[in-house]
Amino acid sequence: MDLGDIHPAENSFKIMLYKARYHANRCMQNSFKYAKEQWDKSHKLPDFKVEDLVLVSTPSFNNIEGPKKLKASFEGPFMRRALHGPNAVQIELTDELMNRHPAFSLSLIKPYSSSDKDFFPLRNKTPHEIPPLEEGEEKKIVKVLKEKRTRNKKER
Template sequence: MIQTFVDMIRTFCAYGLEFKDSDGCTHDWCTLIPALELAHKTSIHASTGKTPAIYHANQSMNDAFEYAKQKWDKSHKTPELKVGDLILVSTLNLNNIKGPKKLKYSFAGPFIIKALHGKNAVQGELSGELENKHPTFPVSMVKHCTSSYKELFHLRNETLL
């Protein structure tokens, strides 16, 4: 890059007639640096096929994407679900549960997994108020029901634990 700038300055000093004094020498080449920098940044480079500004923007976006992916992969673990496991279903999108929305339980269940639809969806055997709902839920709306969860909240209604 430095060699490119040196060649550009040398070319401007040698052939830039409007910048030469009466002796034929160019003394004010420092004023050309912003124009040379703009020409360098807006020209397509042979090695990358892009302008440096576009290349830098793409590289910054790729770096940010990789950083976010590493953070997500480090903290996220996909649940190991099997047919027959007990699950709790999030009530975030369930509107037919009686009572005020503020006092609604965060999760309903426990329900038994009847089938797995790939890695992203689970089909459960719904009962109680949720019998009429579609039984397939995304994995993000489901969590494992452990025995300790049932012991902690043993006074709750069984279908809306």
């Protein structure tokens, strides 16, 4: 026995359900397409090659000595040894980072740009100019600090 024989509104309900499902599917496809376009617009795959020099992000490293505030954000330069797919690289580590696993995500590395004369022969360093002092101008000391307060303690 067919349900259309039992309830006369079943056929119109099927059509309504089909249209709702079609509309929801179309909205999801448009949403996926828009999200992919936005992602592709702001993210590009880095063009690293093997043997390029890179810097490694260090905030997650626990084996670097010294206060956390004074640690450099990036350590390096290190040479890339291999690519592991589009999202991971293998790096040749040195010094205190030797105990780490050498594979890193691309989000943790950035390209190294050196200011070496060998890498950039046309770059000229301009010396910093010291502004000239006018002769005859006397320097006057405005205030001498005899004591210094540090967290409610006097130091002399």
